[in-house]
Amino acid sequence: MAAAVTLITGASGGIGQALAQVAARAGRRLVLTARSAACLNAVADAIAAEGRARPDIVALDLGAAGAADRLAEALAARGLGVAELVNNAGYGYVGRLAKGDRAEQVGIVDLNVRALTDLTLRFLPEIVAARGGVLNVASVASYLPGPGMAIYYASKAYVLSFSEALAQELKGDVRVTALCPGPVPTAFQERANPGRGISSPVLLRMSADRVAEIGWRGFERGKRVVVPGFFNKLVAFFAWHSPRSLILPLTSEVATRRHGEAS
Numbered sequence: 430m431a432a433a434v435t436l437i438t439g440a441s442g443g444i445g446q447a448l449a450q451v452a453a454r455a456g457r458r459l460v461l462t463a464r465s466a467a468c469l470n471a472v473a474d475a476i477a478a479e480g481r482a483r484p485d486i487v488a489l490d491l492g493a494a495g496a497a498d499r500l501a502e503a504l505a506a507r508g509l510g511v512a513e514l515v516n517n518a519g520y521g522y523v524g525r526l527a528k529g530d531r532a533e534q535v536g537i538v539d540l541n542v543r544a545l546t547d548l549t550l551r552f553l554p555e556i557v558a559a560r561g562g563v564l565n566v567a568s569v570a571s572y573l574p575g576p577g578m579a580i581y582y583a584s585k586a587y588v589l590s591f592s593e594a595l596a597q598e599l600k601g602d603v604r605v606t607a608l609c610p611g612p613v614p615t616a617f618q619e620r621a622n623p624g625r626g627i628s629s630p631v632l633l634r635m636s637a638d639r640v641a642e643i644g645w646r647g648f649e650r651g652k653r654v655v656v657p658g659f660f661n662k663l664v665a666f667f668a669w670h671s672p673r674s675l676i677l678p679l680t681s682e683v684a685t686r687r688h689g690e691a692s
């Protein structure tokens with residue numbers, strides 16, 4: 430029988446690395462994946478240095494077609510089955526739709542949407558059999574359209590919608606949680622806007638470690654949606670309940686101030 434593991438995508442840094450550390454402390458056997466084998470090895474070594482089982486690693490571009498099947502084959506070859514899936518790998522892109530790099534923009538859909546969906550569907554039978562769980566990393570951006578970062582915001586709206594529907598379909602059998610962080614200082618900001626990053630209000634900012642702790646606790650408790658931090662909860666609430674005619678000019682103005690991009 431295959432050993433049951435928690436598979437974490439995008440675990441080579443940032444929130445994924447922090448989630449790996451929290452999950453390891455919770456006693457999970459881990460498989461970590463991302464593109465950078467060197468960074469994955471460093472995360473696995475750090476977990477082993479804490480006296481936990483050393484995670485398996487699979488270095489892979491999840492944005493590429495067929496990645497979910499290749500990952501499943503790599504796990505099967507090691508006699509591992511997935512009981513919990515943490516879909517965390519993702520990136521953003523700052524720029525107007527008409528002016529931005531097309532491949533970089535469409536790549537967001539490949540990774541944040543298609544890979545997340547394909548991995549979930551690929552491993553769902555094993556997860557259901559194990560009565561395990563799926564933790565999807567969405568964002569406060571899931572709650573509103575984002576001129577200046579349009580595809581990223583739309584991708585995270587998909588992640589929240591998909592996760593909530595999945596939670597309902599599997600209610601009572603499998604835990605499904607959408608984790609919706611506000612701004613977290615990681616490599617995300619530099620990748621989304623090279624050389625400039627993305628500024629954010631201090632009140633909304635939270636460390637990757639704290640987000641991972643809160644997200645993992647919510648996941649263990651079977652919460653459907655987790656928005657870490659009081660002020661991020663406020664943002665999500667008002668974004669969700671305000672008319673789009675108010676939200677769109679506001680987010681456009683904020684985008685212009687934050688990274689010089691208007692709708």
Ligand SMILES: NC(=O)c1ccc[n+]([C@@H]2O[C@H](COP(=O)([O-])OP(=O)(O)OC[C@H]3O[C@@H](n4cnc5c(N)ncnc54)[C@H](OP(=O)(O)O)[C@@H]3O)[C@@H](O)[C@H]2O)c1
Nearest residue numbers: 439441443444463464465491518519568612613615616617
């Ligand atoms: N930081 C924030 O403010 C924030 C806020 C809300 C939500 N989020 C979400 O949180 C998640 C993690 O982001 P983060 O802030 O931790 O960013 P990050 O530090 O840039 O981490 C992103 C992770 O995804 C991996 N990744 C990127 N492209 C990949 C690909 N094609 N194939 C496989 N793995 C890939 C990266 O590893 P490699 O480069 O080694 O592949 C890395 O491990 C994302 O879904 C992001 O949208 C972030």
